[in-house]
Amino acid sequence: MDQRVNEVNEYLVSIFNDVLMIEERTLQMSQFKDVSIKEMHTIDAIGMYQEHTTSEVAKKLGITVGTLTVSVNNLVRKDYVKRVRSEIDRRVVKLALTNRGRLLYRVHDKFHRDMVKETINEMGEKESEVLMLGLKNLHRFLERTKGQLPD
Template sequence: MKGNRAELNRFLVEVFDEILKTEEESLAGSFSDLSLRELHLIEEVCRAEDEARDNRATAIAAAQRVTAGTLTTAVSLLERKGYLERRRDERDRRAVRIWPTEKARAADQVHAAFHREMVDEILKTLSDQEAQVLVRALGSLTAFFREKYEA
């Protein structure tokens, strides 16, 4: 058990680091003006629109676990780069909604392709039963992180 604990810890640290590095490298070829953090913000804005979720600045900030000020700074930069647009809500002029541009959609598609390729690579080596066990284990890991954040 102790050996498994150390090996699993090392694996998680290395995999997390490797995913971030590889994700950054895959992005650099097509969208070198974006950081990974900016890309994840774009992804959140695209997902909010695609899933008809709340795309107000406050909701996006909460989903990204950043302050309103941090989000404002990031969105301003991404607006200047042509990736996001801010618009006042038609019904509630106090609310600001954030929308992706076509340029943002293109970056999000490159990012999504990276994730699809990563998942496909994992799944091709696992049986259905092994994939179910992995999904259950990663679900527990996700719950752990969410619990830590909400605490």
Template sequence: MKNTNEVINGLIVNMFNNLLVIEKNSLAATEHKDLTMTEWHVLEQIGLTRKTMTEVANQLKITVGTLTTTINRLVKKDYVTRNQAVDDRRFVYIELTRKGQLAFKEHELFHKNMVKSVVDKLDESDNEVLINSIDKLTQFFKQQYKDQIIP
């Protein structure tokens, strides 16, 4: 089955090379043209409930210091609010503004369309295989680098 492996590997590499560019162009066609891809992904991780800096940084696998600078910009652009927690003032809560929520929903739509384009063309048992396969990939990662993965 050497050939199968190579085909799958080629497709995965190709997919990864393309996805970011595609996503970027797709999102640039929305009203929120002032967002970089990093900023889009930060908005995606914050989601519709407030989060702490560390939570979001862990999910994105970046340092909190890096996130700080991105949040600075997102606050300036009015996509995010930043508030110190009242119960423990070491924590900072970041939360989407209304504008941020609108952007979030556009990003969500891109992903939904992407997945829909795949799933619609497969029958139910095929979907199970797909889920299973992606899950196997994730497990491959976890197995080799347990301590670095946030589940």
């Protein structure tokens, strides 16, 4: 049992590091060399569809609004993100992707999905089912833990 814990733990840590590293390198090799992995996640959180406010996106990313403002300043300058003032409440800023931002979003999303797809392809139907259940368990536990932490 303890051995199992160690193994799972080590795989998780290693997978973490690998994914981050591969994402970063892949970005740097692509036509989007001016985007860091953090900026990529910001673009991902802004998303393709609805417009999200600055506060919403900051919360989703788990960073302060001030931090996000700085990052969005850079992403606007580099033409990945645009700001739209709300007409209803003029304090509110809605964030949205530019065409270039949307292109990058799709490329990155595909990369992510391909990564998972290749792995699942090597597993049987039943196995991939259990992998997902395991991840679901881990996820549920983490969300619960997170909820217990003070803000």
